[in-house]
Amino acid sequence: MKFNEIKIVENSWFARLARLVLRTDNVAMVLGKAIHLSGVKKEAFLRNQAWVAHEHCHLQQFKKYGFFRFLWLYLIESMKVGYYHNKFEVEARLAEKTLDAK
Numbered sequence: 001m002k003f004n005e006i007k008i009v010e011n012s013w014f015a016r017l018a019r020l021v022l023r024t025d026n027v028a029m030v031l032g033k034a035i036h037l038s039g040v041k042k043e044a045f046l047r048n049q050a051w052v053a054h055e056h057c058h059l060q061q062f063k064k065y066g067f068f069r070f071l072w073l074y075l076i077e078s079m080k081v082g083y084y085h086n087k088f089e090v091e092a093r094l095a096e097k098t099l100d101a102k
């Protein structure tokens with residue numbers, strides 16, 4: 001994966017909102033083709049390879065399903081099984097582990 005091809009938005013308003021909702025100190029979230037950050041600097045985020053692999057997987061999901069379709073599918077999954085068992089999160093966590101194995 002080429003980091004310089006990944007679009008990153010620091011101090012994102014969307015990520016800040018997610019931070020408030022999730023009650024966490026730092027958030028990275030993918031919206032379409034960009035990773036939105038709040039509470040974490042771009043450099044620190046990019047140093048965390050597992051985290052990057054996780055968000056990169058969400059970038060692929062947006063690409064695969066299309067922007068609104070993915071948001072919709074993600075929402076439905078979340079309502080049905082919650083965050084942790086959401087199949088898109090399961091896939092993203094798997095991407096972290098694949099990276100660890102290398």
Ligand SMILES: [Zn+2]
Pocket residue numbers: 054058088089092
């Ligand atoms: Zn995720």
